[in-house]
Amino acid sequence: MATRQCTPATMPSQLEGAMDTLIRVFHNYSGKEGDKYKLNKGELKDLLQNELEHFLASQKDPSLVDNIMKDLDSNRDNEVDFNEFVILVAALTVACNEFFQETLKKKAKAK
Known part of the structure; x- marks a missing residue:
């Protein structure tokens, strides 16, 4: 993705910034081993542990990464x-x- 000079007129929108971040995060982890455009199991595990640690903190399942890999790998190439x-x-x-919406509904009912 080409970078562009950010001036007030060319500042990316929040959504553009989020898309850029998503792409950069993926590529920060992909290709450390093997195909540079794909995540192998180890790279996926590193990404999940470093980038989604708060989401995964309550997960104690040792096969979590295996299950996520299996679910995501739709073409079954192990990447x-x-x-x-x-x-x-x-x-x-x-x-x-969905969690956010449920939380708001519960707060509204409590009032």
Whole structure:
């Protein structure tokens, strides 16, 4: 992704910034071993532990990374490409939104 000079007129929107961050995070972990455009199991584990530690803190299942890898790896090549990774991020985002909505509903009922 080409970088551009950020001036007030060209500052990225919040969504553009989020997309850029998502791409950069993926590529910070991909390709340390093997294909530079995919995450192997070790790279996926590092990404999950470093970037989603708060989401995973309550998870004590030792097979969590294996299960996530299995679920994401739709083409069964034992690696997670960017498209497969985005599915994980989207699913987690939906779950967070649902939690947020439920929390707001409970607060409204409590008043």
